Amino acid sequence: MRLLMTLLLASVSLPAMAGEFWISNEKDNTISVLDEATLEVTRTIEVGKRPRGIIFSKDFKTLYLCASDSNTVQVIDPETGAVLNELPSGEDPEQFALHPDNRHLYIANEDDAITTVVDVVERKVIAQIDVGIEPEGMAVSPDGKIAITTSETTNMAHWIDTATNQIVANTLVDQRPRHAEYNKDGSELWVSSEIGGTVTVFNTADQSEKGKIEFAIKGVYRDKIQPVGVKLTSDGKHAFVALGPSNHIAVVDQATREVLSYILVGRRVWHMAFNADESLMVTTNGVSGDVTIVDMKTLEAVKTIKVGRFPWGAAYRP
Amino acid sequence: MLKTALLPAAFVAAISISVSTACADIQVTIGYLEKQVPAPPVLYNLDEIPENEGLAGARIAIKDNATTGRFLKQGYTLEEVVIPEDGDTLAGARELLAKARFLVVKAPAADLLAIADMAEAQGALIFNAGAPDVALRDADCRANIFHTLASRDMLADALAQFSVSKRWTRWAMIHGVHEGDLALKAALENSARKFGLTIAGQKEWAFDADMRRNAAQEVPLFTQDFEEHDLLLVADEIGDFGRYILYNTWAPRPVAGSEGMTASTWAASVEANGAVQLQNRFRKQAERGMTAIDYAAWAGVRAVGEAVTRLNTTDPAAIRSFMLSADFELAGFKGAPLTFRDWNGQMRQPIPLSHPRALAAMAPLDGFLHERTPLDSLGLDKPESKCTRFGG
Numbered sequence: 001m002r003l004l005m006t007l008l009l010a011s012v013s014l015p016a017m018a019g020e021f022w023i024s025n026e027k028d029n030t031i032s033v034l035d036e037a038t039l040e041v042t043r044t045i046e047v048g049k050r051p052r053g054i055i056f057s058k059d060f061k062t063l064y065l066c067a068s069d070s071n072t073v074q075v076i077d078p079e080t081g082a083v084l085n086e087l088p089s090g091e092d093p094e095q096f097a098l099h100p101d102n103r104h105l106y107i108a109n110e111d112d113a114i115t116t117v118v119d120v121v122e123r124k125v126i127a128q129i130d131v132g133i134e135p136e137g138m139a140v141s142p143d144g145k146i147a148i149t150t151s152e153t154t155n156m157a158h159w160i161d162t163a164t165n166q167i168v169a170n171t172l173v174d175q176r177p178r179h180a181e182y183n184k185d186g187s188e189l190w191v192s193s194e195i196g197g198t199v200t201v202f203n204t205a206d207q208s209e210k211g212k213i214e215f216a217i218k219g220v221y222r223d224k225i226q227p228v229g230v231k232l233t234s235d236g237k238h239a240f241v242a243l244g245p246s247n248h249i250a251v252v253d254q255a256t257r258e259v260l261s262y263i264l265v266g267r268r269v270w271h272m273a274f275n276a277d278e279s280l281m282v283t284t285n286g287v288s289g290d291v292t293i294v295d296m297k298t299l300e301a302v303k304t305i306k307v308g309r310f311p312w313g314a315a316y317r318p
Numbered sequence: 319m320l321k322t323a324l325l326p327a328a329f330v331a332a333i334s335i336s337v338s339t340a341c342a343d344i345q346v347t348i349g350y351l352e353k354q355v356p357a358p359p360v361l362y363n364l365d366e367i368p369e370n371e372g373l374a375g376a377r378i379a380i381k382d383n384a385t386t387g388r389f390l391k392q393g394y395t396l397e398e399v400v401i402p403e404d405g406d407t408l409a410g411a412r413e414l415l416a417k418a419r420f421l422v423v424k425a426p427a428a429d430l431l432a433i434a435d436m437a438e439a440q441g442a443l444i445f446n447a448g449a450p451d452v453a454l455r456d457a458d459c460r461a462n463i464f465h466t467l468a469s470r471d472m473l474a475d476a477l478a479q480f481s482v483s484k485r486w487t488r489w490a491m492i493h494g495v496h497e498g499d500l501a502l503k504a505a506l507e508n509s510a511r512k513f514g515l516t517i518a519g520q521k522e523w524a525f526d527a528d529m530r531r532n533a534a535q536e537v538p539l540f541t542q543d544f545e546e547h548d549l550l551l552v553a554d555e556i557g558d559f560g561r562y563i564l565y566n567t568w569a570p571r572p573v574a575g576s577e578g579m580t581a582s583t584w585a586a587s588v589e590a591n592g593a594v595q596l597q598n599r600f601r602k603q604a605e606r607g608m609t610a611i612d613y614a615a616w617a618g619v620r621a622v623g624e625a626v627t628r629l630n631t632t633d634p635a636a637i638r639s640f641m642l643s644a645d646f647e648l649a650g651f652k653g654a655p656l657t658f659r660d661w662n663g664q665m666r667q668p669i670p671l672s673h674p675r676a677l678a679a680m681a682p683l684d685g686f687l688h689e690r691t692p693l694d695s696l697g698l699d700k701p702e703s704k705c706t707r708f709g710g
Contacts, residue, residue: 133386154385155627172628174647
């Protein structure tokens, strides 16, 4: 594998300005780095065990990675791929969200029913908040006032006041919530329910339910349609929902919450990432071990690229 | 937070675990009742039968419920009663039913029915976590018994679907002489008929020799005269002789049923669909792997918790009708929501087909369709079931 990477590196000349998609490979303990211009894997970086949640700092100078089975969040230099240090994360970190202050990470500790707040500068745990069983989905509101944890077996979104680190509201959703995502202006929170097969949209002003989205793909039985990752375009037009073992991404109208179409990607699709101008989207296809590139104008899959085993998370840096 | 009280009694060991919050608006008490049964001797000496099989699953689930309940001001208590082999089952059940209207029961079918038919059990809701008997989902069903453990016919159908999908259409079968072995044999025969498989030969295991010494000599001869078959099935529910069949057969054939690839409600090698989390949580507390009976007890307690969460009531009648409705769903780490069949109270669920090291497949297998859900291709379907106590 290393030899192959060396050969690849030697044979591909990198465009200086192109961005990169970073993909965490859950069962390979690696990250695959994809060049945005060539759409090829340019680097494979060895990381901790069972890498899942993956995000860049707001200035894209640092990568944070949940190494779930190493019980740590790794801090990685994206230029060199070197692990700079590790953050105390609590046990089994799965997903996390970075506060707009670029300093506080909110981490879901799946095995411990805890959300851990870490100061990435001091590398210190600031608070641990008791949440429901198997916390997973994490989000921080654009204004930084509220952090969200969704818990898979408790079936709730927990609304945490970031000033006090206290839960201020709990809202029930359908079975096994996996992911939470704010829209651009923070007025809506979208929460996917994997086993319930739905996405619940909340009005963040009063945590009331604004609507619920259901999915139906011709020829695919309902139980296979398992919403996981959610991404909302910043122009407010589209929402994309990764539908797990149905192997499709749903394209949803953000305003009307109507499902517009389904895009066939790889097997067991988990998460997505956009590039800078939101002209491309990458989807991680866990079972098929590849990622699919979707053209956001035509809303069609344009290319499939082999990465490591069980790609899970995706992040983009310009 | 964890309060344990020992209640001395001549015929039962009763323990109460309360994981409720002090300021709860709603208090839910769930009873766990186990009737201990003698374990028949087996050839192999190293099997460990966990003493708290079932109970350990209920304890994990009550904690799961309580964690969720904390956010909704709902408290949960598990009352545990274990009745020894010579104990009075109905007296234990009576004591428990005075405290709890929801019961998870691990007991043989006859005891389960006797409990369900008690005057005190009318209006209560019982979850069967220990008896796989088909009759309990058929003519012997009760309106107050739901089944979270898969029935033998569901397991046999899962094996048959796997065989069909592999085009292993000819079975041979070796069965033991215990009641459970014969029941499993009957279920496998039914499944073979249902899915168009041929049973090319059957033999009863009637040896009393110690197979640790001579399995290598006995089993090849014992299996030599089977007609041509693709898969060798073993019906040996107590784990007596089946393990000595593997690798000792005359013809090189895979083994399934009670040994080799097994169909079960839950298995230690299930890891996808978040199952790792349940397995880890269980192992941390019980210091062993989670079995099918642990899972069934977990699912019973969780089903009550899920219904209370959604309805905010402890009324068994309201909870019963909610569980039988299309609105009830429970996430159970098997890749599909768990629901209840409204004609016999059986929990619909995927069935893992596994060996000790990995999952081979999850039933229903692709391509086995059904008008309601592929899950109903496993076990007694509505028109087949003679259960009439669910209004069917």
